Amino acid sequence: MSSQTIKEVDAVVLGAGFAGLYMLHQLRSKGFSTIVYEAGDGVGGVWYWNRYPGARCDIESIYYNYTFSKELYEEWTWTSRFPEQAEILRYLNYVADRFQLRSDIQFNTRVTAAHFDEKQHKWMIHLNDGQYILTRYFITGIGCLSAANVPNIQGLQQFNGKWYHTGHWPHEKVDFTGKRVGIIGTGSSGIQAIPVIAKEAEQLTVFQRTPQYTIPARNHAYEEDFIKETKKNFEAIKRSMRNSVSGTPFAQNQQSAMEEPDDKRQAVFEKAWAQGGFAFSATYHDLLTNEQSNEKAAEFIRSKIRQIVKDPVVAEKLCPKYMYGTKRQVLDSDYFETYNRENVLLVDVKESPIQKITGEGIQTADNHFDLEIIIFATGYDGMTGPLFKIDIRGRNGVSLKEKWKDGAAVQTYLGLTTAGFPNLFMITGPESPSVLVNMPIAIEQHVEWIAECMHYLREHDIDLVEPTIEAEEAWSTHCRDVANATLYVKGDSWYTGANIEGKPRSFLIYLGGFDYYTKYCNEVAQNNYVGFKLMKLKSIS
Ligand code: NA7
Numbered sequence: 001m002s003s004q005t006i007k008e009v010d011a012v013v014l015g016a017g018f019a020g021l022y023m024l025h026q027l028r029s030k031g032f033s034t035i036v037y038e039a040g041d042g043v044g045g046v047w048y049w050n051r052y053p054g055a056r057c058d059i060e061s062i063y064y065n066y067t068f069s070k071e072l073y074e075e076w077t078w079t080s081r082f083p084e085q086a087e088i089l090r091y092l093n094y095v096a097d098r099f100q101l102r103s104d105i106q107f108n109t110r111v112t113a114a115h116f117d118e119k120q121h122k123w124m125i126h127l128n129d130g131q132y133i134l135t136r137y138f139i140t141g142i143g144c145l146s147a148a149n150v151p152n153i154q155g156l157q158q159f160n161g162k163w164y165h166t167g168h169w170p171h172e173k174v175d176f177t178g179k180r181v182g183i184i185g186t187g188s189s190g191i192q193a194i195p196v197i198a199k200e201a202e203q204l205t206v207f208q209r210t211p212q213y214t215i216p217a218r219n220h221a222y223e224e225d226f227i228k229e230t231k232k233n234f235e236a237i238k239r240s241m242r243n244s245v246s247g248t249p250f251a252q253n254q255q256s257a258m259e260e261p262d263d264k265r266q267a268v269f270e271k272a273w274a275q276g277g278f279a280f281s282a283t284y285h286d287l288l289t290n291e292q293s294n295e296k297a298a299e300f301i302r303s304k305i306r307q308i309v310k311d312p313v314v315a316e317k318l319c320p321k322y323m324y325g326t327k328r329q330v331l332d333s334d335y336f337e338t339y340n341r342e343n344v345l346l347v348d349v350k351e352s353p354i355q356k357i358t359g360e361g362i363q364t365a366d367n368h369f370d371l372e373i374i375i376f377a378t379g380y381d382g383m384t385g386p387l388f389k390i391d392i393r394g395r396n397g398v399s400l401k402e403k404w405k406d407g408a409a410v411q412t413y414l415g416l417t418t419a420g421f422p423n424l425f426m427i428t429g430p431e432s433p434s435v436l437v438n439m440p441i442a443i444e445q446h447v448e449w450i451a452e453c454m455h456y457l458r459e460h461d462i463d464l465v466e467p468t469i470e471a472e473e474a475w476s477t478h479c480r481d482v483a484n485a486t487l488y489v490k491g492d493s494w495y496t497g498a499n500i501e502g503k504p505r506s507f508l509i510y511l512g513g514f515d516y517y518t519k520y521c522n523e524v525a526q527n528n529y530v531g532f533k534l535m536k537l538k539s540i541s
Contacts, residue, residue: 009033011137011454012114012125014390016105017045019141019427019443021092022066025099026451032137036105037127043096043105046143047088051169052375053200054192055085058217058331059438060277062230063248065091066440067238068448072098074231081277082219082331113391114138116422121464121537123423126391136463137454140387141427141443144435147385149378149500151184155357163374166193174373176200182362182371184354186212188330190377195338197375205345205369207354207362210492211320213301214330218276242445245513247438250282257284257293269300281329288325288487298324308336315339317348326491328435382494383430383508384410394421407497408504411476413467413531414521415510416446422466422535425450430508431479435495437514445514449521453529464535471531483507 013023016038027034040048057064061078075098076091083091096102113126123138148167150156156163164174166189181201183190186208198204230237240249257265272280286293302319309315318336338344352366361371381388384407392400398420404410412418415432416425427446428434434442457465483489489507492498496505510517524530 006124006132006134008122008134009035010135011035011139012037012111012123012133012135013139013141014111015045015141015143015146016040016043016096016101016107017047017141017143018066018092018440019143019447020045020105021095021099021101022068022443022447023139023141023427023450024101024104025068026447027454028104030451030455032454034104035133036101036141037109037111037125038105038107039110041107042089042093043101044089044092045141046146047085047092049146049167049169050085050189051171052164052166052189052193052377053174054194054196054333055166055169055189056082056192056217056219057085057088058082058188058278059248061087061222062227062237063241063438064088064440066095066444067234067241068444070234073234077227078222080219080221082217111390113393114424115391115393115397116395116424118395121422137423137425139425139427139450140390140429142386144383144386144428145380145494147381147389148376149381149385150376151378152501153354153357155363158359159357159361159374160359161361161372161374163376165376165378166190167380176373178202179372180361180370181205181373181375182207182369183375183377184349184362185377185379186210187377187379188328189379191330191332191335193375193377194344195332195334198338198341198344201343203343203345205347205362205371207347207349207364208317209349210322210327211318212327212330213298213320213324214332214335215273215278215280215301216276217331217333218274219333241438241441242518243515245515246436247433247441247514248278250278252282252285254285256286256290257296258286258290260284265296266300269297273300273304277331278329281325289485291323291487294323294325294487305336308340310340314346317346322492323487323490326488326495327493328495379494379499381500381503382435382497383407384497385500387426387429392421392424394418394424396420406504407506410506410508411472413472413475414524415475415479416450416521417465417467417472417532419467419469419472422464425453431476431510433510433512433514433517436509436511442514445518445521449525452525456525456529457534460534461536462534463537464533465529466533466535467531468533475531478512479510480507482511483509486511 010032011034013036020036061083110128115124123135125133148165180203182205184207306315352364355363361369412431415429497503
């Protein structure tokens with residue numbers, strides 16, 4: 001290491017998805033030399049890796065994009081209500097070209113470690129090709145769901161067919177024609193893929209552990225006039241997203257589901273069901289705080305499943321029993337209808353657990369299923385998983401994993417920074433609003449805040465920024481208190497870490513509302529970064 005010349009920049013950014021691209025653009029405009037490292041061979045982040053059949057975003061296209069540039073918003077035209085993966089990837093490629101970002105992105109490069117060097121007061125970044133780079137600021141833009149979870153099922157290596165994880169899908173088309181396919185997992189990825197694969201495969205067997213509440217997406221092509229009107233209203237849309245609770249311009253009904261007479265509530269749910277998308281979750285304000293209200297929503301969806309699925313035994317297996325919304329609500333296109341097809345079989349693995357994978361397929365407690373392809377739609381080690389894949393070490397060589405005790409004791413200030421790790425910023429990090437907000441909008445807010453903070457530090461000759469223990473304890477306590485007042489914490493999901501065997505349970509998404517959070521972050525900045533230690537090297541050494 002010591003014999004080679006080590007390149008030095010102001011900032012290293014990880015990941016070339018929505019977060020990394022905009023971070024690079026912001027830092028360049030403020031004159032910081034920046035390099036982005038990306039493991040893939042192209043931009044896109046989650047939309048680069050998730051190429052499985054049916055992959056789509058569950059936020060409407062006209063809101064699921066950047067708002068920092070009016071020109072960009074006017075130039076780009078989305079084709080349908082819910083954008084498919086390929087279209088989002090095209091958009092991000094367009095952004096990379098439009099703002100000439102590629103020259104500062106190094107593709108096919110993984111950061112394996114990042115260590116804070118206390119002598120130089122800089123981060124030493126270790127790359128998988130054996131190179132090192134020195135940087136003042138280290139910024140992660142690696143998303144909350146990028147560490148794929150392939151469950152440890154005995155025998156996978158012996159399987160004679162092909163297997164895939166939805167989050168690492170091949171770039172070339174996987175042909176299911178005439179094939180016996182098995183899919184494990186019925187979260188968003190499974191529910192999007194199942195109807196599409198069922199149309200192509202000879203036989204599709206779905207291995208379901210937990211049934212899901214899913215609402216029809218009601219996707220449709222956009223009309224030209226609608227797009228024109230949307231572009232005309234850019235400023236108003238931007239304002240309303242940035243000042244909203246969820247990063248989308250939808251207001252939540254402020255009424256309780258229990259205050260409404262049964263027939264009226266039924267009509268409200270019916271209307272939202274017909275409308276599709278996330279309108280259903282906004283029907284009443286207390287669906288995720290009041291168990292009785294929650295059960296009303298849950299029972300409405302179960303009644304729809306019983307209407308759609310013809311075989312009553314299958315319908316019952318598809319009816320979720322956990323509290324509505326404590327796992328992410330899914331949007332689907334013909335998911336329940338797919339179980340009326342003759343080539344689709346539902347296997348309840350809670351009733352008959354998977355015992356092993358054999359050379360020829362999957363063995364459950366009751367049956368062997370012959371398969372040529374197995375798909376793992378088994379999700380991710382969310383929130384902390386992507387950060388823990390990198391050996392990040394702060395002061396005294398303490399790693400993030402050690403400080404956070406493998407995720408049991410996560411503490412951050414604003415979900416952006418953590419004590420003992422100076423000049424580390426985590427875009428949409430644990431304890432920020434992240435995945436429960438429209439992601440591009442959450443990302444823009446974080447990126448702009450970080451860039452402003454770095455600008456402030458430079459203007460004031462400050463070299464290091466690091467939160468105080470007191471500030472992060474107060475933030476983490478607030479974050480937990482807000483979460484504990486909701487039903488979210490009671491669910492077994494990637495939100496709580498319960499989907500990963502042995503992972504400590506914790507709820508790492510800030511639920512106080514995006515509008516409140518933004519205001520809070522801005523006040524911290526306006527008050528000269530209250531809660532942070534701002535250090536000048538002159539006074540340290
Ligand atoms: P999710 O939502 O975590 O879903 C994963 C699914 O895989 C879920 O049904 C799990 O059942 C199931 N699973 C996980 N491990 C196993 C094993 N060992 N055996 C059987 N079934 C298993 O991941 P997705 O990729 O679908 O979606 C992630 C997010 O991406 C989504 O929320 C959107 O924000 C976009 P479980 O429910 O844990 O019983």
